[in-house]
Amino acid sequence: METKQFSFTGKGGEYFKIWIVNLCLSILTLGIYSAWATVRTRRYFFGNTWLDEANFEYHATPKQILFGRVIAITLLVVYTILSETFSVIGFALLLLLLTGLPWIVWRSLQFNARMSSYRNVRFAFDGGLGDAYKYLFLIPLIPVGIGIAIVLAMYPAQMDDDALYPIVIAAAFLGFYLIVPYVQVLFARYRINHSHYGQGNFAAELSAGTYYLIYLKFLLWGLVGGILIVILVTVALVAVLGGDPTSLNFEDNPEMLLKAIMPVTVFVYAVLIVLTIFLRAFFKSRLRNYVFGKTELDDVVALRSNTSTGGLFMVYFINLLLVVFSLGLAIPWAKVRLARYTADHTQAIVQGDLGQYVTGQQDAQTALGDEMGEAFDLDTGLEIGF
Amino acid sequence: MILTGHWYPAGSARRQGAELRLDEDGFRLFPDGELQPQDAGGELQFSPRVGNIPRQIRLPDGSLFTTQENDQVNAWLARSGHKGTCRHWAHVLESNWAWVGVAFLFTIASGFVGLYWGLPWASKKIAFELPAEVIEAVSSGTLQTLDRLVFEPSSLPAGQQQSLRRRFQGLVPDDQEGLAYELRFRRMPGWDDNTQIANAFALPSGDILVTDRLVEMAEKPEELDAILLHEIGHVVNRHGMRQVIQSSALTILLILVVGDVGAVEEWTLALPGFLLESNYSRGFETEADEYAFERMIAMDMDPTHLGRMLGRITGENRGIVEDGAAQDTGAESWLEYLSSHPGTPDRIEQAGRYSEIFRNR
Structure with a gap:
C-alpha cells in the first residue's frame, strides 16, 4: 500500500503563450479555431497532471468538438435573441432546453470520460439515459409540485390571485432548494458508480446526510456573514455620517446622500465579495474532500483530497485580484494556480497493480452533448468535486 | 536518434521503461533494453506538441511510446520530413515570443476595435x-x-x-x-x-x-x-x-x-x-x-x-x-x-x- 501524490506541472507563462495564440486565432477565424483551442487547452491541463510518474491525456479531435459547438452556438444565439425580444417565447424555449438538459449532461459525461486516458487506458461512463432524466428532471420536480399543492390546499379559494401567485412561486422554490442536496448526492453516485477505468469500476458510497450537513454548515456560515455585513454597514454609516444619522436631511441636501452612500456601497461590495469567495471555498473543499475520500477504483486505488477552506479561499481571492487588475490578461496564471492547488491536495492510495487495466471496446462518438454542456456552463450546477 | 521513455502494449496500462531508436530506415523499439520485433512498413503517429507535456507516439501495432524529450522529437520530425511535421505550426506560434507578441497585440486591438466600433456597426x-x-x-x-x-x-x-x-x-x-x-x-x-x-x-x-x-x-x-x-x-x-x-x-x-x-x-x-x-x-x-x-x-x-x-x-x-x-x-x-x-x-x-x-x- 502506497500513497501517491497528484501533481501539476503547468506554468503560467507557458500557458499564457498557448492561451493568447488560441484567442488570437479564434478571433481571426471567427470562432472556428476555438475547437482547436479547446483541445490544446484540455491537453495542456490533462498532460500536466501527474500521478505516479504518468500523466493524463485528452484525446478528442477538434472536428468532433467543432460539430457540437456549431449546434450549441446556433441554439445559444437563437435563445439569447428570442429571450431578449419576446420574453414569453424565451421562457418557453428555456423550458424546452431544460427538458433536453439531462440528455446533454449524459452525452457530455460519456464523451469526456471516453476522451480521457491515463497510462494508455481510457476512462468510460455507462450510466443510462433514463437515470439521467430521473435524477435531473423527475426528482427535482417532485418537491416543486408538492410545495405548490400544499399552498393551494391551505389557502382559501376566495384568496386574491395577485397575493397567491408569489406565495406559490416561493413554495415551489423552497421545495426545490430543499431537495437540491439530495439530487446532488444522487447525481454524484450516478456519475461515479457508472465510471470506469478500462475494465475497472469506480465506486463511491455517498450519504445524503453528509451532503445535507455540508449544506447546513454552508447556510450557517452565510447567515453569520450576512449578520456581520449588517453590523458593518451600520458601523460604516455611522462612521461616515458622523454621529446621529437621523439628523440628516437628504431632501434638502442631495449631495450628502451621494457622499454618504458611495463609500459605504463600495465597502459593502468588497465585504460581500470576500464573503461569497469564502462560502464557495468552504463548500467546494468540504464536498470535494468528502466525495474523493469515498471514491475507489475496484480495490486497487482509493482517492483522497485534503483541500482546506483557507487554502482554497486564498487561491480564489488572489486569482480574483490577478484577473481584475490585469483586465483579464492574468487568466492563464489564475487557471494554473487553481490546477496546482487542486493537484497538490489530491492523493491516491494504491494497493494493487495499475498495469492490469486494459481499454474496453470503444464506440465512435460525436461531441454534441459535450459542447452543448459547455456552451450553457453546466458545470456550475452539477459540481460534485472533480 | 534515441528517445527514452515508457512503452505500453496496445490498450494496456502495463508500463515498461523503453527506448525508441529512430533512423533513416525506420524505428526500433527496445522495451527494458530488448528489441521488440515490429511489422515493417508501418508509420509512427506523433501527437501534436502542446507545451511540454509528454509526447505520445503510437506504433503501427497500436502500442504506445511516451517520452518527455519533446525537443528531440521535434528535431527528428523536422529532419526526416515526417508528415506529422505540418501539424506542429500551432506549437511554433506558441513557443516564439515574437509571434506571441503579435497575437497579444492583435487580440487587444481587435477586442478594442470590435467592441468600440465593430459591434455597434x-x-x-x-x-x-x-x-x-x-x-x-x-x-x-x-x-x-x-x-x-x-x-x-x-x-x-x-x-x-x-x-x-x-x-x-x-x-x-x-x-x-x-x-x-x-x-x-x-x-x-x-x-x-x-x-x-x-x-x-x-x-x-x-x-x-x-x-x-x-x-x-x-x-x-x-x-x-x-x-x-x-x-x-x-x-x-x-x-x-x-x-x-x-x-x-x-x-x-x-x-x-x-x-x-x-x-x-x-x-x-x-x-x-x-x-x-x-x-x-x-x-x-x-x-x-x-x-x-x-x-x-x-x-x-x-x-x-x-x-x-x-x-x-x-x-x-x-x-x-x-x-x-x-x-x-x-x-x-x-x-x-x-x-x-x-x-x-x-x-x-x-x-x-x-x-x-x-x-x-
Whole structure:
C-alpha cells in the first residue's frame, strides 16, 4: 500500500503563450479555431497532471468538438435573441432546453470520460439515459409540485390571485432548494458508480446526510456573514455620517446622500465579495474532500483530497485580484494556480497493480452533448468535486 | 536518434521503461533494453506538441511510446520530413515570443476595435434590416410590461391629449419606414404618492410615452416638442433594436471568451458588460439629441428649448431618480462611466452650440 501524490506541472507563462495564440486565432477565424483551442487547452491541463510518474491525456479531435459547438452556438444565439425580444417565447424555449438538459449532461459525461486516458487506458461512463432524466428532471420536480399543492390546499379559494401567485412561486422554490442536496448526492453516485477505468469500476458510497450537513454548515456560515455585513454597514454609516444619522436631511441636501452612500456601497461590495469567495471555498473543499475520500477504483486505488477552506479561499481571492487588475490578461496564471492547488491536495492510495487495466471496446462518438454542456456552463450546477 | 521513455502494449496500462531508436530506415523499439520485433512498413503517429507535456507516439501495432524529450522529437520530425511535421505550426506560434507578441497585440486591438466600433456597426446594420412587423411585435410586449409595473393611466384632460397628439403628428418624420408613430400619455408615480416622475420613453415601434408630469413641466409647447423630437430620434435611429442586438451579442461574446474560467468568479463578468452597455447607451442619447437639434433648426425652432427642458427635468428629478444627479453634485467624474446618459451639463452645452448655429444662420 502506497500513497501517491497528484501533481501539476503547468506554468503560467507557458500557458499564457498557448492561451493568447488560441484567442488570437479564434478571433481571426471567427470562432472556428476555438475547437482547436479547446483541445490544446484540455491537453495542456490533462498532460500536466501527474500521478505516479504518468500523466493524463485528452484525446478528442477538434472536428468532433467543432460539430457540437456549431449546434450549441446556433441554439445559444437563437435563445439569447428570442429571450431578449419576446420574453414569453424565451421562457418557453428555456423550458424546452431544460427538458433536453439531462440528455446533454449524459452525452457530455460519456464523451469526456471516453476522451480521457491515463497510462494508455481510457476512462468510460455507462450510466443510462433514463437515470439521467430521473435524477435531473423527475426528482427535482417532485418537491416543486408538492410545495405548490400544499399552498393551494391551505389557502382559501376566495384568496386574491395577485397575493397567491408569489406565495406559490416561493413554495415551489423552497421545495426545490430543499431537495437540491439530495439530487446532488444522487447525481454524484450516478456519475461515479457508472465510471470506469478500462475494465475497472469506480465506486463511491455517498450519504445524503453528509451532503445535507455540508449544506447546513454552508447556510450557517452565510447567515453569520450576512449578520456581520449588517453590523458593518451600520458601523460604516455611522462612521461616515458622523454621529446621529437621523439628523440628516437628504431632501434638502442631495449631495450628502451621494457622499454618504458611495463609500459605504463600495465597502459593502468588497465585504460581500470576500464573503461569497469564502462560502464557495468552504463548500467546494468540504464536498470535494468528502466525495474523493469515498471514491475507489475496484480495490486497487482509493482517492483522497485534503483541500482546506483557507487554502482554497486564498487561491480564489488572489486569482480574483490577478484577473481584475490585469483586465483579464492574468487568466492563464489564475487557471494554473487553481490546477496546482487542486493537484497538490489530491492523493491516491494504491494497493494493487495499475498495469492490469486494459481499454474496453470503444464506440465512435460525436461531441454534441459535450459542447452543448459547455456552451450553457453546466458545470456550475452539477459540481460534485472533480 | 534515441528517445527514452515508457512503452505500453496496445490498450494496456502495463508500463515498461523503453527506448525508441529512430533512423533513416525506420524505428526500433527496445522495451527494458530488448528489441521488440515490429511489422515493417508501418508509420509512427506523433501527437501534436502542446507545451511540454509528454509526447505520445503510437506504433503501427497500436502500442504506445511516451517520452518527455519533446525537443528531440521535434528535431527528428523536422529532419526526416515526417508528415506529422505540418501539424506542429500551432506549437511554433506558441513557443516564439515574437509571434506571441503579435497575437497579444492583435487580440487587444481587435477586442478594442470590435467592441468600440465593430459591434455597434454590425448591430446598426442588422437593426435597419429588420422588418417593421418584428419591431412592432417586440414593442407590444414591452408596453404591456411597463403598464403593469411602472405606469398608471394618465390624468390629463382628454382635450389636452387630443391637441398634443395633433401637434405630435407635425413632428413625425416624412418617411416613417412602416412604423406607426403614436403619442401616449401615462402617469408615473415616484417613491411616494405625492411625487411624480417627469420622463419620456420611446419604444422601437414608434410608440412614444410621456408622463403627465413632463407635460405639466413644459412652459412652452416648443419645449415638449424638443423632448418628443429626441424620442423620435431614438425611433428613427432604431436605438431600441440596436441595444437588444448589442447586449445579446455581448452576452454571447463574454461567455465564449471567458466562459471556461473556472478559476474566476463568473459574476465579475457583469461589470465589464455593464460598463460597455452604459457606454453604448450614452452614444445613443447623444445621437438622439443631435437628431432633435437638427430637426428643430429645420423646423425653425431654437434648439435651446431642449437644453432648458433637460435642465428642468434633471433639477426636479434629482433626489427622486439619480439620473444626471451625479454630475450636478460634483461627484467624481468616473461616475460618468456608470451612467446610461451623458451628463446634463454637457447636453445643455451642446444645445447652446446648436442654438448659436440657429441664431447665426
